[in-house]
Amino acid sequence: MVKAIIAPSILASDFSKLGCECRRMYDLGADWLHVDVMDGNFVPNISLGPPIITSLRKAIPRTEKKLFFDCHMMVANPEQWVPEIAKAGGDQYTFHYESTKDAKALIQLIKEHGMRAACAVKPGTPASVLFELGEQLDMILVMTVEPGFGGQKFMPDMMAKVDELRRRFPQLDIQVDGGLGRETVPAAADAGANVIVAGTSCFTAPEPVELIDYMRDTVNNSLKAKGVHTE
Numbered sequence: 001m002v003k004a005i006i007a008p009s010i011l012a013s014d015f016s017k018l019g020c021e022c023r024r025m026y027d028l029g030a031d032w033l034h035v036d037v038m039d040g041n042f043v044p045n046i047s048l049g050p051p052i053i054t055s056l057r058k059a060i061p062r063t064e065k066k067l068f069f070d071c072h073m074m075v076a077n078p079e080q081w082v083p084e085i086a087k088a089g090g091d092q093y094t095f096h097y098e099s100t101k102d103a104k105a106l107i108q109l110i111k112e113h114g115m116r117a118a119c120a121v122k123p124g125t126p127a128s129v130l131f132e133l134g135e136q137l138d139m140i141l142v143m144t145v146e147p148g149f150g151g152q153k154f155m156p157d158m159m160a161k162v163d164e165l166r167r168r169f170p171q172l173d174i175q176v177d178g179g180l181g182r183e184t185v186p187a188a189a190d191a192g193a194n195v196i197v198a199g200t201s202c203f204t205a206p207e208p209v210e211l212i213d214y215m216r217d218t219v220n221n222s223l224k225a226k227g228v229h230t231e
């Protein structure tokens with residue numbers, strides 16, 4: 001089912017209040033929480049890892065709130081972390097195409113651990129690398145900034161990749177990540193993205209509920225116009 005999914009990136013939250021910030025975003029209407037895992041090797045930054053995801057999952061149990069943990073793995077050895085992220089409570093494992101030698105085997109490994117499998121491409125990587133993986137994947141992530149930091153400027157040139165992938169995979173979840181907010185979501189929605197990661201914009205919005213609703217409506221209207229909205 002292709003529908004709008006709004007995923008605040010907790011990288012933009014106040015880490016001293018992480019559990020409360022996650023709950024707050026969920027209560028404000030977030031569909032997923034986007035969890036950026038960085039190892040200081042694949043990207044020049046270190047964020048958080050399995051122990052913190054374990055704590056967050058305890059703070060927001062699946063039984064109490066059905067909150068989806070969308071784990072964006074910016075790590076050099078993505079195979080290594082699959083069991084730990086599954087154990088910590090991850091629902092989806094997004095690896096970078098650029099970080100693995102065998103994407104098909106990694107997808108299999110992720111699924112064997114009970115998570116949805118997704119593959120991300122950096123701005124310099126063409127959409128075509130995903131053509132032969134699309135059928136096995138639950139989601140594709142087109143990065144709209146260089147991975148590593150929140151608060152960067154959205155790269156509109158990436159929309160050609162989203163458009164190409166949406167035409168090829170009308171029923172697949174296609175995520176965009178980096179610099180998304182009120183001004184940039186219309187371009188992403190027009191190109192066919194349905195999963196919107198929004199860090200800085202959500203966490204700094206004076207009216208986050210209104211922003212989340214606006215982003216969701218914008219995406220759903222574009223999907224309907226394209227005839228791919230299936231809810």
Ligand SMILES: O=C(CO)[C@@H](O)[C@H](O)COP(=O)(O)O
Pocket residue numbers: 009011012034036072145146147148149150151152177178179180197198199200201
């Ligand atoms: O993966 C990343 C950065 O590497 C992102 O998820 C950012 O955290 C998004 O932050 P904003 O650009 O929305 O502030």
Ligand SMILES: [Fe+2]
Pocket residue numbers: 009034035036072177197
């Ligand atoms: Fe991310």
